[in-house]
Amino acid sequence: xxxxxxxxxxxxxxxxxxxxxxxxxxxxxxxxxxxxxxxxxxxxxxxxxxxxxxxxxxxxxxxxxxxxxxxxxxxxxxxxxxxxxxxxxxxxxxxxxxxxxxxxxxxxxxxxxxxxxxxxxxxxxxxxxxxxxxxxxxxxxxxxxxxxxxxxxxxxxxxxxxxxxxxxxxxxxxxxxxxxxxxxxxxxxxxxxxxxxxxxxxxxxxxxxxx
Amino acid sequence: xxxxxxxxxxxxxxxxxxxxxxxxxxxxxxxxxxxxxxxxxxxxxxxxxxxxxxxxxxxxxxxxxxxxxxxxxxxxxxxxxxxxxxxxxxxxxxxxxxxxxxxxxxxxxxxxxxxxxxxxxxxxxxxxxxxxxxxxxxxxxxxxxxxxxxxxxxxxxxxxxxxxxxxxxxxxxxxxxxxxxxxxxxxxxxxxxxxxxxxxxxxxxxxxxxxxxxxxxxxxxxxxxxxx
Amino acid sequence: xxxxxxxxxxxxxxxxxxxxxxxxxxxxxxxxxxxxxxxxxxxxxxxxxxxxxxxxxxxxxxxxxxxxxxxxxxxxxxxxxxxxxxxxxxxxxxxxxxxxxxxxxxxxxxxxxxxxxxxxxxxxxxxxxxxxxxxxxxxxxxxxxxxxxxxxxxxxxxxxxxxxxxxxxxxxxxxxxxxxxxxxxxxxxxxxxxxxxxxxxxxxxxxxxxxxxxxxxxxxxxxxxxxxxxxxxxxxxxxxxxxxxxxxxxxx
Numbered sequence: 001x002x003x004x005x006x007x008x009x010x011x012x013x014x015x016x017x018x019x020x021x022x023x024x025x026x027x028x029x030x031x032x033x034x035x036x037x038x039x040x041x042x043x044x045x046x047x048x049x050x051x052x053x054x055x056x057x058x059x060x061x062x063x064x065x066x067x068x069x070x071x072x073x074x075x076x077x078x079x080x081x082x083x084x085x086x087x088x089x090x091x092x093x094x095x096x097x098x099x100x101x102x103x104x105x106x107x108x109x110x111x112x113x114x115x116x117x118x119x120x121x122x123x124x125x126x127x128x129x130x131x132x133x134x135x136x137x138x139x140x141x142x143x144x145x146x147x148x149x150x151x152x153x154x155x156x157x158x159x160x161x162x163x164x165x166x167x168x169x170x171x172x173x174x175x176x177x178x179x180x181x182x183x184x185x186x187x188x189x190x191x192x193x194x195x196x197x198x199x200x201x202x203x204x205x206x207x208x209x210x211x
Numbered sequence: 212x213x214x215x216x217x218x219x220x221x222x223x224x225x226x227x228x229x230x231x232x233x234x235x236x237x238x239x240x241x242x243x244x245x246x247x248x249x250x251x252x253x254x255x256x257x258x259x260x261x262x263x264x265x266x267x268x269x270x271x272x273x274x275x276x277x278x279x280x281x282x283x284x285x286x287x288x289x290x291x292x293x294x295x296x297x298x299x300x301x302x303x304x305x306x307x308x309x310x311x312x313x314x315x316x317x318x319x320x321x322x323x324x325x326x327x328x329x330x331x332x333x334x335x336x337x338x339x340x341x342x343x344x345x346x347x348x349x350x351x352x353x354x355x356x357x358x359x360x361x362x363x364x365x366x367x368x369x370x371x372x373x374x375x376x377x378x379x380x381x382x383x384x385x386x387x388x389x390x391x392x393x394x395x396x397x398x399x400x401x402x403x404x405x406x407x408x409x410x411x412x413x414x415x416x417x418x419x420x421x422x423x424x425x426x427x428x429x430x431x432x433x434x435x436x437x438x439x
Numbered sequence: 440x441x442x443x444x445x446x447x448x449x450x451x452x453x454x455x456x457x458x459x460x461x462x463x464x465x466x467x468x469x470x471x472x473x474x475x476x477x478x479x480x481x482x483x484x485x486x487x488x489x490x491x492x493x494x495x496x497x498x499x500x501x502x503x504x505x506x507x508x509x510x511x512x513x514x515x516x517x518x519x520x521x522x523x524x525x526x527x528x529x530x531x532x533x534x535x536x537x538x539x540x541x542x543x544x545x546x547x548x549x550x551x552x553x554x555x556x557x558x559x560x561x562x563x564x565x566x567x568x569x570x571x572x573x574x575x576x577x578x579x580x581x582x583x584x585x586x587x588x589x590x591x592x593x594x595x596x597x598x599x600x601x602x603x604x605x606x607x608x609x610x611x612x613x614x615x616x617x618x619x620x621x622x623x624x625x626x627x628x629x630x631x632x633x634x635x636x637x638x639x640x641x642x643x644x645x646x647x648x649x650x651x652x653x654x655x656x657x658x659x660x661x662x663x664x665x666x667x668x669x670x671x672x673x674x675x676x677x678x679x680x681x682x683x684x685x686x687x688x689x690x691x
């Protein structure tokens with residue numbers, strides 16, 4: 001599935017590191033990610049996987065190193081809306097239904113061509129729960145409601161923090177399918193997970209993190 | 212790939228916060244009840260003399276509204292930080308300051324507006340002359356958004372901390388002194404039959420300044436609060 | 440863009456450099472502060488003549504006025520350091536801003552206490568709600584807010600940035616408060632000391648006042664240097680230069 005290496009990687013990190021209280025959270029990282037590629041970020045608990053994703057998303061300030069977006073030094077304005085981050089906190093309002101939550105997301109980020117809130121919810125397996133408040137959904141269903149954003153929003157780079165957590169076997173297969181279609185369409189994704197991932201679309205790149 | 216227009220994003224944001232407030236409409240009533248109870252305590256504490264109550268009525272209503280708003284301020288970003296929707300908002304391809312402006316507007320509509328609606332009742336409890344009430348309402352209409360805007364900046368600054376309402380009060384107090392002075396000044400002037408346009412104009416000027424600057428400051432403060 | 444500003448600041452703001460620099464200057468600043476303070480007190484309390492209106496009560500200005508100036512001066516330092524900390528993320532600037540706050544709060548507190556001690560014989564009341572007193576009180580709350588916000592964060596550097604932001608908001612706020620309270624009510628006597636223009640104060644009274652102002656400046660510097668040094672050691676605990684200092688201390 002890995003597309004032929006185009007000249008310019010989508011995202012490139014050079015000597016990237018993050019310091020908390022002046023202690024480096026992880027050893028300096030170098031990697032590049034091309035369009036159509038999937039990278040698994042591996043590391044033990046506390047090795048800084050989440051920190052790395054939050055930093056790439058633009059929530060944390062780089063302590064050292066550089067980031068390049070399509071070959072240019074990364075400016076947050078250039079890649080606004082191109083990066084989709086899904087963290088531990090799902091970003092769903094518990095008092096709103098999945099449908100309402102997705103409508104807001106679409107209102108802020110825009111919609112993928114041909115995608116709609118209803119079709120995204122269908123595809124993610126939440127049919128029949130569209131109008132139930134998120135508060136009343138199970139943990140796995142909440143996760144699915146958050147993952148529906150991946151189907152709906154336009155973004156070329158996905159940053160997924162533990163996307164498999166709380167999901168049943170069907171859900172895990174669903175995430176793998178999502179990743180496969182996304183990379184096949186020229187998107188890229190960075191995924192953290194400490195479970196084993198059975199990814200059908202060829203061998204993903206591995207980024208190993210050391211504390 | 213095209214981002215949704217600003218108007219779409221703004222209305223999505225505003226509708227979201229208003230819907231959320233409506234789903235928990237019991238919370239909207241709390242500041243209102245609080246304000247009524249505090250106002251009721253004044254005659255008990257000071258005695259029911261008309262002249263005394265009349266003299267302090269304007270100030271009491273203003274300070275009570277301020278305290279009631281302070282009570283509700285803490286919640287402005289708390290739940291959004293907890294469930295991660297603030298992260299999503301920060302990462303959205305929209306000007307963050309404008310989106311926060313919408314949040315502040317929604318917060319003002321759900322907390323300050325009900326207080327303004329019952330302000331005439333509070334004023335009547337303290338025997339404020341009816342002729343002064345329009346000036347009181349005008350002063351509140353200008354001063355409460357000012358407080359919402361300033362409060363939002365401070366709440367954003369404390370967003371990364373362990374919740375602490377006292378700290379918020381300590382930080383807000385110096386900022387709200389001018390608003391209280393001018394709003395109360397307008398009411399007092401109207402009560403004495405003096406021209407009250409000057410303090411109201413100052414309030415208006417401060418509000419215009421805050422509308423422009425506060426959302427920007429709020430966005431900067433939130434980025435600091437999330438950056439750890 | 441003007442890259443030399445951050446570069447220059449980074450060089451000057453390197454913690455080990457500043458640690459040595461502050462360590463060398465701190466005793467001198469403290470000595471000068473004590474010396475000048477003693478001279479100023481002698482000049483103000485003994486040599487200067489009594490005021491023809493206020494008698495001896497006016498002598499409190501030799502403490503009150505320099506403290507008031509210092510409270511504003513330190514706030515300005517805190518604001519500027521905070522600005523540098525926010526824009527260029529320089530650790531030393533964060534530390535300077537945050538360690539200035541308690542010293543500034545102390546000076547503000549002294550100003551308020553001496554002011555009310557002075558007010559009692561002069562206006563017959565401990566406190567009056569005039570513009571300058573109220574602004575000073577608001578300044579105290581701003582200092583306390585900055586200190587409180589700084590300590591509310593788990594991450595000290597993040598806390599410093601947030602508190603620096605608050606300090607900058609305060610800089611905009613203080614003139615507005617002053618103006619609004621002025622509009623509201625003014626009882627205070629007009630300003631009598633003007634360094635640049637014709638002073639209405641006699642030289643016998645002026646020189647102790649100016650000397651005391653210098654003494655407080657040196658005291659601030661000495662106190663700040665001491666606090667910043669301690670803070671830098673704590674913040675940079677894991678770094679080599681701190682380890683070397685610790686080893687030297689053990690050897691002694």
